[in-house]
Structure formats: C-alpha cells, structure tokens
Amino acid sequence: MNKYLSGNFAPVREEVTLTDLKVTGSIPKHLDGRYVRIGPNPVDDVDPMHYHWFIGDGMVHGIRIRDGKAEWYRNRWVRSDDVADSLGEARRGGRKISALDASANTNIVEVNGRTFALVEAGAPQFELSDELESIGYCDFDGTLDGAYTAHPHRDAATGEMHAVSYYFGWGNKVRYTVLDKDAHISKFVDVPVTGAPMVHDFALTKDYVVMYDLPVTLDVGQLAPTAPKLVQSLLGRILGKYAIPEPILARAARGAASSKAMPYSWDSDYPARVGVLPRTGTAKDVRWFDVDPCYVFHTMNAFQQGDDIVLDVVRHPSMFTSDRTGPNSNRDGESALYRWTVDSEAGKVREELVDGQAQEFPRFDERLQGDQYRFGYSVGFSSDSDDSLSTTSIIRNDLKERRSETRSLGARNASEFVFVPDSDDAPEERGVLMGYIYDPDRNLSDLEILDAQTLETVATIHLPVRVPYGFHGNWLPTTA
Template sequence: MTSTVLQGNFGPVASELTVTELPVTGHIPEQLDGRYLRNGPNPVLPPNPRTYNWFLGSGMVHGVRIRGGRAEWYRNRFVRDGFVASALGEQRPAGPRHAGTDFSANTNVLGHAGRTLALVEGGSLPYELTEELDTVGACDFGGTLRGGYTAHPKIDPRTGELHAVSYYWAAGSTVQYTVVGLDGRVRRTVDIPVGGSPMMHDFSLTENYVVLYDLPVTFDFELAAKAAPKLLRKPVEFLLSQFIGRRPVPGRIAERVNRKGGGALPYAWNPDHPARVGVLPRNGSVADLHWFEVEACYVFHALNAYEQGEELVLDVVRHPQMFATDRLTPNEGGTTLDRWTIDLSAGKLREDRFSEVHQEFPRVDERLLGSRHRYGYTIGSDGGVPGLELNSLCKHDLLTGDTRVHSFGKGHGAGEFVFVPTGAEEDAGVLMGMVYDASEDRSDLVLLDAQTLDTAARIHLPTRVPYGFHGNWMPS
C-alpha cells in the first residue's frame, strides 16, 4: 500500500530548476519587490511507500523573485544536510550540529537579520540559504543557540526580534524559549518545565506574553524503540521510559540515537497527557508561568493572539486529536477555527468556535502579530470534507463573524497563502500562495487582492510544486 503523501501532487519532484522571466496572467502590483519562498518535504531518494511519513521528507525550497511587475525567476533547491548531499554526490556543507542531529529542514523558511533560514523542529538546527536558495550550512546563531530550534519562530513587528519555543525529545521535561536579537544572536533563553515530552509545533506571542500549547501529542517510547534491533527493543523502550519527559537523556546516548535515526516520527496521541495552555510573561521567569486547562485537542497552528484588558485572546486551528489512528499524516478528522479567551485575573479559559469549515494554515497580517486583528486567512475545503487536499481560501472577519471564500475550482489544490501588505489598512495587500492544477500537472504562484479576493495575477511556474508546509514573503 502506497502512502497517500506519495501520490498525486504530494509526490516529490526530482529536478532542481532555474527559469527566468516567468509568464504572468494579470498584473503584479508594481510595489512588490522581493522573494516569495516556500518549504516542504520532498524525498531525495525513494522512501518506503508503506511507512513514509510526510513530516520526514527532505526539505526543498521553492522561490519566485518579483520586481517591477515582473516575475524574474523561479528556483527550487534541496536543503542539503549530510544525507541529501551524499545522495546528490556532494560534500555536506559546513556547519554545526546539535547532539548529532542533521536533518534537511523541510517545514518553513523566513528571513531574519540578513539570513534566509530553512527551518524544522524537534532538535535540529536551521539551515542558512543564499539569496538564490543554495545551502550555506546549519546555523546556531553564531554559537549562541543552546539546543535545537523550532519550525515556527515569530518576528515581533515592534522590535524585529525573533522569538521561538523549541522542543527536543532528549531535553527531559522542558521546552526552551529563546529570543534572537537584530544582530542575529540569541540574547535570552528560558528553559520551561512542561512534564512529559510534548510536541509543541507552534506558540503565540502577544505584547507582554508568550503562550504555550502543551497538548496530548507526546514522544512514543514504543515507536522510537522500533528503530533498535528486535532483541533490544524492549530494553531500549524501558531505558527511554526512564528518561523521556523526566530528565535529560545523557548526551552520548542522545547523539547515538540522533545519528542512527529511526525512519519514523516518534510522536503519538497520548490521552493521559493533560491538555493545557501556558502563559509566561516575556520578561518573566518560570516562577511567573501559569497554566490553564483546555479540552483535549491538538493545535498545529495559531492564527494570532492579543491582549484585551485582563484577557488574552487566542485564535487557533483546532484538531480533535492527532496521530491517534493515522501515524503517517496529520489527518484525524475535521478542523475548526476556535477562539480561546483566557481571563488572567479569574484564572479561567473559555472556548468558543468561530468556524466549522475544515481548514488549516492560518495567517494574519504580520504587522499585527501580537496585536488585535480583524482579519484572518486560512486554506479550506469547498465541501468542508476533512482531508489533506484543500482547494479554497477563506477570509475570516473576526469582528463581524463573516467568512468569504475564494474557490480555486475542481482539480486544483492550494497551499498556505501569506499576506503581503501594499497599503496601510489591515487588508490592503495581496494574498500569495501556490496552487496546483491537476489538468496541467503544473503549479502557479497566485496573487489575490486581499480586500476583494479577486485574482490579481497568476505567475506560471515551469513545474508543479508538491504540497508542502510554510513560506513567507521576504521584501528586498
């Protein structure tokens, strides 16, 4: 049986291309000057079709350079860790490793402090890329990062600093909050006790607080032990159970496990792990951390968060569970767009539902990250049918409760769309993302007017872009 994430447009592309002067239908706003980049899994060698997990494919970054109303180039490049470099007959790029980890970052790509960074989570380091998407090497922010990193850091629009909450299976019962300054070096590190070993894919940031989502997807000892020889699996499982989520795994053991790898994602739904949301003052210590219970669920992505008097307002895409029945894909039923409101003075959390539409990949105008927002954008399913393939863009008005939908049509599949401002108003700008056309087996970079949701331009790419994860607009 072939994994669903190796079929159709989930399947990898083999060639790295450079194509200049791309054809365009419509009009690209003249003020756009920069690069749209998007990262995603793209196995460099054929994986086992029965066991392949979408989260474990080699990273490939796709990019389009836009300037003066033109699409100057399209490039796609593998992120070269040691495995990818070896498969391509090249030397591994120079750079540090964290505890023996060396993984082709496949989840996100953003720009900060003059660097273009491909990102992944779980203990690996970011990989720095050139302007043309060639791999420079792993990045530990000039030796200042103590540990691995996350796939979902957030740039504070007020300060330009890069905030992150990172998890790592061998870190014991802690996750790590870090702040990278404008000089590209870590200036603040806080180890936060969580209990257990949860997968924290995302977090939220407000003007004064860091918000953590400690939810019941945790490290699975049994699944991890399957990487060991059959006779050693039970002893390895017992050994891991004595450390994971309790105290740090000894460095030599962790490094040996990281270098060997297991070919599986060792995280699963754990109904015994409490579901809760943590609130940490940005300049406080763990003594100031407070937890609030929430109904069991999983959150891959938060739309935004902000403060409202003594309350914190959190908008999140909620999954009913994750990696409970399907260990290979994030596909456990319909999602919803929910609003969680934390009353800091009363110590309570209230859960409300904004939209029942099956949707994911929420984005907001990044100028308002951590501040009150009105609009949010997600990728949804026309028929509301749960699944991985999504074919419409939803514009949510969180003030009026209205949702407008732009459908890309039958036979089309959309990835995450990002908001790029072109004016001062919150929705004055374009929404930009990849759309796959099955009839042509090719992808376009589509630009929508964020106010009307009309199509402004379609930049026709020379190949298809497999469904992937996250990207960003990087202005020149």
C-alpha cells in the same frame, strides 16, 4: 499506499532554475522580493510503510519578483549532510546543534538580510543564500544552544523573533528564546512541562508568551523501532523526564531518522493546557490553564484584552491517533478556527467556535503581531471529498464581524497563502495574498496573487513544473 507520497505530495526529482516566466494579470509593481516556501521532498526513495510527511528532506521553492515581473523560479534541496551525500556533493559544514541530522523542511524566514530554513524538535537549522543555495548548518553564529523552532514570531515593534522550542533530549522542558535583530539568541528561559510534547507553535502578545502543552507526545516505539523491548521500556521511562546524553539520543534517533518515521503520536493520558509566561518573567511566573483535549499546530494571532489573553487557533479534536503517515481528519476529526480567551481571574480558558470550516495554515497581517486585528486568512479543506487532504479554497475570516468569505479554487488545490501589505503604512486589509496552487488537470503549479479584500486573482505566475504541497512560506522583501 502512502497518500503523502502520491498526487501532488509526490516529491519532484530535479532542481531547476527558470526565467521568462509567463504571467497573466498584473503583478503589483511595488512588490520587490522573494516568495519562498519550503516543504518535504525526500531525496532518496523512502519506505512507504513508515514515511511520515513531516520528516521528508526539505526543498525550498522560490520566485523572485521585481518591477511587475517574475524574474526567476528556483527549487533547491536543503543540503543536510545526508542530502549532500545522496546528491554526491561536498558537505556544507556548519555546526549541528544536536545529535539529529535532518534537512530543515518547515519554514523559511529572513533576519538581518539572511535567509534561514527552519525546523523543530532538535533538528538543525540551515542558512541559505539569496538564490536559495545551501550555505551550511546554522546555530545563529554560535548563540543557539540546542533546538530551535519552525514558528518564531516577530515582534513588529522591535524586530526581535520570539520562539518556543522543544526537543525530547531536554527531558520535560521547553525553551522560550529571543533572537535579536542581528540574528543572535539574546535570551532564553527554560520552562518545565508535563513530559515530552510536540510544540509546533505558540502565541505572542505584547507582554506574554503562551505555550502549548498538548497531548501529542514522544512515541518511543516510533523513535527506536528496532531497539529491544527492554531498551524501549527504559527509554519510555526516562525520556520526557530527564535530559539524555547526546550519544544515547543519536543512537535512539537513528532508527526513526532512517525510516523517516514520526516519533510523536496522540497520548490520551496526557493533559491539555496552555501556559502563560510574562515576556519579562522566569519559569516560576508561568501560569497553566486547562483546555479540552485537542491539538493545535498553529496560532493565527493573539492579543491582550484587559486582563484576558485572546488566542485564535486552528484546533484539531485529536492528532496522530493511528495514522503514522501524516494528519488524517477521517481518523482525528476535522479542524476548525476557535477563539480561546485565557481568563486569568477566573483561572480558565473560554472556548468559542469562530469558523467551523475545516482549515489550516492560518495567517494574518503580521504588522499586527500581538495586537488587536480583524482579518485572518486560511486554506480551506473540501468537506465533501473522500480525500481529507483536498485544499480547495482560500478563507478570509473577519474576526470583528464574525463572518468568513471563501474563494473556491474549483478542482485546483492550495498550499499556504501569506498576506503582504500594499505598503508599510497601508490599512490592515489592503494587500495581497500569495501562495502556490496546484492544477491536477495540467499537473503543474502556479503562484497565485489574490486581492486580500476580494480574494480575486490579481496575477498568476505560471510555472512549467509542479510544486509539491509543503508547509510554510513567506514573502521576503528585498532589504538592501
């Protein structure tokens, strides 16, 4: 059985538009915008032997909130060509930025009043309407040349989105980009890395970009499972070292794409290190620092402290060692929140455990991106459950006092929770957290809004449908 196709991981089969949503509690009146969250939801039946959770077609789930009311809920597939074909619809158009065709499924952001569904590893981005309908493939008006990322970080002072992207077709390099306030790429810097790592996220401070070169790397056996051994061997020798022509990549990628297999896995021979690039620097300026072998999907936040750079990360002891369907803490070890201090004078990284509770999806008050901050929020996993995927709590980490508070959800399960400040100038801890919660007893989901200080429920928007577990969500305030 593939657990990423069962329970609340199972895809929903219908798109719905619902109004007159039932609310208990009181939605704060100042909230005016959309909470949108995206995740995998395969449109066609998939092979449970090979399906990996990270590869499913994207579906976005959004709720429009205004004047203390929940005006609508919508769920919509992201219309890649394959999804449009499966639904019997016209293709949407737009330029694909690589040979890969996939439905963006990992994050959803707003830039310059436009809504973008994001994905990594060379798959194409997609633009959506305010009502979450697919507009078309997105290359940021012709300014994106190749892969982007699902984890750009917005510089709160300038509004620019900074990102580190990867794509195995590039050979052994990753790319730092800046997306300006008009949603156009205004700068890029290519940085050599060891091979072809999976680079899901990075860290941004006021003056530095910190990139991860960690031992989850391209797995040719998964990328081209049906290719003859000789071709696999040849690909293995050149991928991660040299850029590959797109037509060859397209053929190689087809096998993994059609089976929804994950072409990255743990490589115990690969080094683990972080690279520090000055935001104004070039590839020659990058300094690399070794860390103990591990994998980091997500940075909570990062900041400078004197000459040191402090990174708060959710660290996994390993990842994708043997399970080809998704993260598996029984095999790879449990995650925990760590603080990495990059000591440039000593030339090393100091590692401290901040919170040993198994957790993921770290968020914080993003007005403080790259600044000293005090509070972070994560989703906690049940440690006494056989099911290592059971997300049964919301954790509030006080990084100044080095303590955490945990709100248990009982039998219910959480997806990512995002922090929304009470106002533009509210103090750091004043705001709400919002995210989808699944109730297995009712087989239905709610959008829960919590007081960020107390973790108590402020309001619950009840949905008469289920929202499958997904990846990332954001509060997109109304801009016009």
